[in-house]
Amino acid sequence: MTWGIMIVLILLLLFVFALLTLGEGLLKVAASQSGADASDYSVIPNSLGNMFTAAKTKPAYVPAGKNIRHLSRGFNINLEGIANSKSVIEPLRMSRYSIKPTDFIGMSPMPKLLVEIGSQVKAGQALFFDKKRPEIIYAAPISGELIEVRRGEKRMITEVTILADQSDIQYFQYENIPSLATASRDEIVKFLLSSGAWPFIRQRPFDIVANENDTPKAIFVSTFDSAPLAPDLNLAVAGKEEAWAKGLEVLAKLTASKVHVGLNSASDNSPASAYINSDKIEGVETHWFSGPHPSGNVGIQIHHIDPVLSGSSVWYTDVHGVILIGTLLLKGTFDTERVVALAGTELAPKYVRVHQCANVEGLLSNMNPDFADEKIWTKDETGKKVKKDLPVRKIRIISGDVLSGIQIERNGSLGFYDDQITTVKEGNYYEMFGWLIPATGHPSMSRTFPAALFSDISYVADTNTNGEKRAFVMSGEYESVLPMDIYPQHVFRAIMCNDIEKMEGLGILELGEEDVALCEFVCTSKQPLQKLLREGLDTLRNS
Amino acid sequence: MAFIDFWKKIEPKKENKFAHATFDALFTFFFKPNLTTSGKGVHIRDAMDLKRTMIMVVLAMQLCYVVGTVNIGYQHFLALGVNTNIFEAFHLKLVFGLVQLLPIFVVTHLVGLGIEFYFAARRGHAVEEGFLVSAALIPLIMPPGVPLWMLALSIIFAVILGKEAFGGTGMNVVNIALLSRVFIFFAYPTYISGDTPWIAGLDLDNKVADYNWGHLMFNPLFESIGWSTFQDGHPIIANFSGATPLALGYQSGWAVTDPATGEITGGILSQFSALQMWMGGIPGSIGETCKPAIILGGIILLATRVASWRVMLSFAIGVAVMGLLFNVWQATHYMNVPWYHHFGMGGLLFALVFMATDPVTAAQTNTGKLWYGFLIGVFGMMIRVMNPAYAEGWMLAILIMNVFAPLVDHFVIEGNISKRMKRAKQYAKGS
Numbered sequence: 009m010t011w012g013i014m015i016v017l018i019l020l021l022l023f024v025f026a027l028l029t030l031g032e033g034l035l036k037v038a039a040s041q042s043g044a045d046a047s048d049y050s051v052i053p054n055s056l057g058n059m060f061t062a063a064k065t066k067p068a069y070v071p072a073g074k075n076i077r078h079l080s081r082g083f084n085i086n087l088e089g090i091a092n093s094k095s096v097i098e099p100l101r102m103s104r105y106s107i108k109p110t111d112f113i114g115m116s117p118m119p120k121l122l123v124e125i126g127s128q129v130k131a132g133q134a135l136f137f138d139k140k141r142p143e144i145i146y147a148a149p150i151s152g153e154l155i156e157v158r159r160g161e162k163r164m165i166t167e168v169t170i171l172a173d174q175s176d177i178q179y180f181q182y183e184n185i186p187s188l189a190t191a192s193r194d195e196i197v198k199f200l201l202s203s204g205a206w207p208f209i210r211q212r213p214f215d216i217v218a219n220e221n222d223t224p225k226a227i228f229v230s231t232f233d234s235a236p237l238a239p240d241l242n243l244a245v246a247g248k249e250e251a252w253a254k255g256l257e258v259l260a261k262l263t264a265s266k267v268h269v270g271l272n273s274a275s276d277n278s279p280a281s282a283y284i285n286s287d288k289i290e291g292v293e294t295h296w297f298s299g300p301h302p303s304g305n306v307g308i309q310i311h312h313i314d315p316v317l318s319g320s321s322v323w324y325t326d327v328h329g330v331i332l333i334g335t336l337l338l339k340g341t342f343d344t345e346r347v348v349a350l351a352g353t354e355l356a357p358k359y360v361r362v363h364q365c366a367n368v369e370g371l372l373s374n375m376n377p378d379f380a381d382e383k384i385w386t387k388d389e390t391g392k393k394v395k396k397d398l399p400v401r402k403i404r405i406i407s408g409d410v411l412s413g414i415q416i417e418r419n420g421s422l423g424f425y426d427d428q429i430t431t432v433k434e435g436n437y438y439e440m441f442g443w444l445i446p447a448t449g450h451p452s453m454s455r456t457f458p459a460a461l462f463s464d465i466s467y468v469a470d471t472n473t474n475g476e477k478r479a480f481v482m483s484g485e486y487e488s489v490l491p492m493d494i495y496p497q498h499v500f501r502a503i504m505c506n507d508i509e510k511m512e513g514l515g516i517l518e519l520g521e522e523d524v525a526l527c528e529f530v531c532t533s534k535q536p537l538q539k540l541l542r543e544g545l546d547t548l549r550n551s
Numbered sequence: 552m553a554f555i556d557f558w559k560k561i562e563p564k565k566e567n568k569f570a571h572a573t574f575d576a577l578f579t580f581f582f583k584p585n586l587t588t589s590g591k592g593v594h595i596r597d598a599m600d601l602k603r604t605m606i607m608v609v610l611a612m613q614l615c616y617v618v619g620t621v622n623i624g625y626q627h628f629l630a631l632g633v634n635t636n637i638f639e640a641f642h643l644k645l646v647f648g649l650v651q652l653l654p655i656f657v658v659t660h661l662v663g664l665g666i667e668f669y670f671a672a673r674r675g676h677a678v679e680e681g682f683l684v685s686a687a688l689i690p691l692i693m694p695p696g697v698p699l700w701m702l703a704l705s706i707i708f709a710v711i712l713g714k715e716a717f718g719g720t721g722m723n724v725v726n727i728a729l730l731s732r733v734f735i736f737f738a739y740p741t742y743i744s745g746d747t748p749w750i751a752g753l754d755l756d757n758k759v760a761d762y763n764w765g766h767l768m769f770n771p772l773f774e775s776i777g778w779s780t781f782q783d784g785h786p787i788i789a790n791f792s793g794a795t796p797l798a799l800g801y802q803s804g805w806a807v808t809d810p811a812t813g814e815i816t817g818g819i820l821s822q823f824s825a826l827q828m829w830m831g832g833i834p835g836s837i838g839e840t841c842k843p844a845i846i847l848g849g850i851i852l853l854a855t856r857v858a859s860w861r862v863m864l865s866f867a868i869g870v871a872v873m874g875l876l877f878n879v880w881q882a883t884h885y886m887n888v889p890w891y892h893h894f895g896m897g898g899l900l901f902a903l904v905f906m907a908t909d910p911v912t913a914a915q916t917n918t919g920k921l922w923y924g925f926l927i928g929v930f931g932m933m934i935r936v937m938n939p940a941y942a943e944g945w946m947l948a949i950l951i952m953n954v955f956a957p958l959v960d961h962f963v964i965e966g967n968i969s970k971r972m973k974r975a976k977q978y979a980k981g982s
Contacts, residue, residue: 012637012638013830085595087595225978315974317971317974317975317978318971318972318975319975319978319979320975320978385556385559393559393560393562395556404594406594410593410594410595411593411594411595412592412593413594414590414591415590415591415594430594432594432595434587435585435587435588436585436586436587437585438555438582438583438584438585439582439583440554440581440582440583441581441582441583442582442583443579443583443600443602443603443606444602444603444606448598450595450597450598451595451597451598452597452598452599453597453599454597454598454599454603454855454856455854455855455856456599456603456604456607456855456856456857457598469595470595471587471588471594471595471596472583472585472586472587472588472596473584473586473587473588473596474583474596474597474598474599474600475583475584475596475599475600475601475602475603476579476584476586476600476601476677478600478601478679478680478720478721479679479718479719479720479721479722480721481601481604481681481720481721481910481911482604482910483859483910483913483914483915483916483920484859484910484915484917484920487917493967493970494967495915495916495963495964495967497915498915498916498960498964510968513967513968513971513972514964514967514968514971515967515971521592525592525593528592528593529593529595529596529597530597530599531596531597532597532599532600532601532604533601533721534596534600536589536592537592538591538592538593539589539591539592
């Protein structure tokens with residue numbers, strides 16, 4: 009009997025060896041055919057070290073004496089269609105700019121409009137305010153004519169549209185711009201509130217526009233976006249270094265503690281020197297992070313530096329917010345121009361320079377039609393099943409990234425905080441045995457796919473859910489992509505049970521939708537986690 | 552495209568709930584549905600879904616099925632004392648194994664999936680995949696000769712009371728496969744414990760081989776080719792006991808040596824060698840005997856990260872700690888079995904790889920998983936070695952820990968909560 013087993017084992021070994029050799033050969037042939045260096049490709053890892061640990065070296069651009077926080081948990085989704093930063097970024101002027109009150113969490117459905125339809129507005133002129141928080145002014149991103157106030161269900165205001173001036177922008181003139189050297193904190197706050205710059209400052213918990221009556225524990229700015237196809241934020245600060253520094257100075261006045269700037273040490277390229285030198289400003293500290301997405305999320309950085317606690321709040325803004333505030337105090341102009349990445353496989357990826365809330369139609373002129381007729385099984389008037397030509401969405405346009413952006417129509421506009429438009433294929437197709445075949449061409453964190461062995465494959469993503477919604481079954485998935493000391497699955501269970509005390513105890517206040525977006529992506533059970541989290545946060549906010 | 556048109560044409564009306572649930576289950580088996588993500592939230596989803604997770608587990612246990620099938624036949628012929636080399640009359644062993652196993656497999660799926668479909672239709676949601684893994688596991692943990700009606704009853708009990716009563720896949724508190732086994736264990740103990748149930752096809756009262764029509768219908772076929780056939784009424788060997796290594800261990804420990812001659816006269820080693828126990832040539836439940844097959848399954852589950860290494864590792868540590876303790880203690884015969892040989896006996900490895908790692912019934916937190924696995928190892932060894940009536944413990948240990956897993960998690964969660972609360976209090980004091 010033992011002889012039989014020995015023979016079987018030896019045969020098995022030989023078979024595995026033959027398989028490996030064959031695989032190695034085929035891989036090298038394929039590599040050389042596609043023009044790559046065949047020696048870079050092997051089915052056998054070239055060193056044990058490569059298999060288990062990623063190199064943790066300190067890049068040359070990190071200044072001496074600075075520590076790097078390595079976040080090992082997370083996942084980079086490699087997608088095709090990343091915008092190329094090498095060419096010159098053209099400034100473009102769209103015809104329409106729409107500011108959407110729905111971008112602000114917790115805003116009442118009908119904000120009070122301050123300008124009548126048909127009248128001219130200047131960039132920075134007050135457009136509307138939330139009746140619940142009348143101090144905070146929302147300003148026009150560009151000068152022009154207010155042409156439309158679009159309303160949704162229950163007369164809720166969804167879009168306020170400006171027909172932009174195509175010539176020079178008329179900037180709103182402020183009466184007294186405070187000087188940083190002499191002004192008190194209150195004066196600065198008052199100016200930011202009335203000038204329309206305040207909505208750029210948001211707070212954790214809840215991701216709402218910061219409460220002007222609070223003094224935050226700290227203020228955070230992340231200078232890199234690790235989300236899939238995200239823009240390179242070094243481009244955003246190029247040429248605006250002075251405004252960036254000024255903006256940080258303003259923020260440093262607003263907190264009793266520090267302004268923390270998060271920097272990326274995982275990239276081959278150095279962050280812009282303006283970012284690196286932020287800590288030369290009084291009250292500003294820099295922190296280096298390395299690791300896969302979501303290391304660039306400000307929520308993750310807050311958690312590791314100065315976490316949100318019950319009864320306290322932390323403020324944050326993005327690079328564009330800092331630059332806008334800086335420009336406002338330097339030049340007295342409300343300049344919302346920002347670098348926006350057009351990414352995704354459905355258009356030619358590039359960067360453009362447009363103002364905030366730009367209508368995207370003009371940017372997508374070269375994109376294929378997003379609808380196409382397709383034969384679909386439907387029921388006719390008599391209830392009989394027939395095949396009919398119906399328009400089917402082929403391309404999805406997203407304001408923001410694929411993980412936490414919002415779908416917009418082709419004539420929609422960029423969100424208030426967004427600096428990225430992503431296009432993905434719509435995934436409304438059937439795939440035979442799609443759940444079984446080992447290579448699907450879809451990104452996945454799972455090791456059940458052979459593609460998991462090769463980390464540098466990039467994918468053409470589509471919006472198919474790749475399976476149906478189920479109850480929570482797997483455990484440990486969410487933890488593996490959330491580099492925080494939080495038990496996400498239990499947070500979600502607490503939300504489902506409406507257990508307010510537990511939600512708060514488990515750290516829901518530290519979480520934002522973008523932080524759990526990756527959990528939602530990897531979720532085997534296809535649960536809508538971001539929606540769930542928002543429900544939980546709303547319950548807490550309203551309680 | 553033509554195939555999908557066929558499916559769309561035969562789609563039953565939504566009002567016919569059972570037919571529609573059945574259709575939906577089959578349709579989603581053939582096609583990944585065309586569902587897309589909503590306009591808010593993530594726009595792309597991971598290619599992984601529950602179906603793929605479940606099929607990975609089922610794939611991982613396929614070798615256990617193959618070896619288990621052959622072993623049913625092998626054990627049967629060992630008891631008869633003919634064809635004792637495993638490759639001798641291999642066709643008889645394979646056919647015998649298949650005739651025993653296939654009905655078990657079919658009944659498990661028919662009964663279990665029938666209940667699943669019924670409840671899915673009643674609740675108006677899709678048929679969930681959870682039972683596919685349970686249905687693949689149940690035959691492997693049954694004795695080869697388990698009566699089919701008993702099997703059906705146990706599955707009805709497990710699926711309805713253990714799963715559907717709690718809300719379906721993902722909501723169950725205890726492992727469904729083990730619940731069905733424990734039902735037989737308590738309701739019909741003689742069919743699943745003791746020395747008699749582990750070898751199929753024997754008439755123990757008359758001490759002869761006992762085949763049914765399922766086996767005998769192959770005889771003409773084999774005769775026509777000139778191969779050996781099933782001999783109904785072939786006598787069993789004289790000193791046949793049917794005892795598993797566990798029973799022998801309980802009776803007289805690892806080895807009893809005659810002090811005069813140095814010969815082994817009792818204990819496990821008198822009947823089975825350590826290698827034999829590892830390779831699977833021993834009586835036992837269908838899938839639990841061949842350890843290399845189970846380990847291969849374990850490697851698949853670990854490499855694909857479907858199962859938690861934390862549970863497996865801490866389970867093994869728990870067993871080792873308890874085994875060492877017993878080796879030192881030496882209070883009974885059973886305690887002198889070397890701790891590492893416990894891994895080769897009974898259902899330990901199968902429980903470690905496939906049962907304890909069930910993500911739904913295990914602890915959910917990473918720290919909790921370590922404790923959960925460790926405590927299964929400890930309790931399982933205690934039940935296996937110290938229990939006077941039943942020389943195996945994993946089924947009971949895992950069921951106990953299934954019930955206590957939420958408690959283990961509770962402590963971990965409370966630790967996290969109190970840490971956060973303390974930090975908040977400190978901050979409030981400081982400011």
